[in-house]
Amino acid sequence: MRMIATALLCLAAIPCFGQSAGSDEATRNLELLKRYGELGRQGDYAQQAAMWAPDAHNNGRAVTIDEIRAQLEDLHRTFPDLRFETLESTASGDLVIVLQRTSGTHQGIAQTEIYGGMLRGARPTGKHFEILRTHWWRLKDGKIVWHQVVADDLLMMRQLGLIPDTLPARKLVTPAKE
Numbered sequence: 001m002r003m004i005a006t007a008l009l010c011l012a013a014i015p016c017f018g019q020s021a022g023s024d025e026a027t028r029n030l031e032l033l034k035r036y037g038e039l040g041r042q043g044d045y046a047q048q049a050a051m052w053a054p055d056a057h058n059n060g061r062a063v064t065i066d067e068i069r070a071q072l073e074d075l076h077r078t079f080p081d082l083r084f085e086t087l088e089s090t091a092s093g094d095l096v097i098v099l100q101r102t103s104g105t106h107q108g109i110a111q112t113e114i115y116g117g118m119l120r121g122a123r124p125t126g127k128h129f130e131i132l133r134t135h136w137w138r139l140k141d142g143k144i145v146w147h148q149v150v151a152d153d154l155l156m157m158r159q160l161g162l163i164p165d166t167l168p169a170r171k172l173v174t175p176a177k178e
Contacts, residue, residue: 026091029139033096036144037084045072053143059116060148067112074112078119079104087132096137102151103130106160115153122162129159 032051039048049069056063058071076082082104089098105128110119131152138146157163 025093026096028142029094029096029137030089030091032139032142033089033098033137037086040072040076040084043076045069045076048072051142051144053140053145056143056145056147058147071112071114074110075114078106078108078110078114078124080107081105094138094140096135096139098135098137100133100135101130102133103128105129115151115156118153118157119162122160125161127160129156131156131159 036048036051039045039051046069049065049072052058052063052065052068054065056068058068083102085101085103087099087101089096091097106119106122106125108124109121112120114120133149133151136146136148136150137144154163158165
């Protein structure tokens with residue numbers, strides 16, 4: 001009986017050890033992304049880009065470290081006052097999810113695929129935007145290997161005055177009476 005109790009105790013402890021290891025990985029990954037944000041606030045986009053794996057994927061496509069650096073520079077050239085305020089974050093193992101309030105004033109011309117390429121070539125409007133964005137990150141061996149963002153880019157484009165708040169009403173054509 002004592003042997004069965006000892007075996008059950010050992011089996012019950014296994015998930016705790018697994019969670020602890022995952023929890024340690026999650027904590028490390030949250031700290032890495034916090035450092036990533038600090039580097040961005042300091043304008044050190046080369047160091048930020050260096051935190052990406054050479055075979056990383058960003059928003060559905062493979063990217064090089066040079067492409068990431070160029071996009072980070074472009075973001076801050078297009079929106080010199082760009083701010084990311086983390087509202088909530090959670091991590092489990094290699095996955096980190098961050099909800100942020102993002103804001104900035106459109107003062108430059110985007111040259112890369114930032115914001116899905118919607119801003120490329122758009123003349124600066126001088127208008128301010130503020131939207132929520134959710135970032136999904138996967139990290140491996142201390143490097144970002146995958147990132148996906150979900151954001152209300154349509155609202156951002158409306159706030160920047162690049163698309164109208166409303167579309168003109170379509171005139172309905174009624175058939176003529178005979």
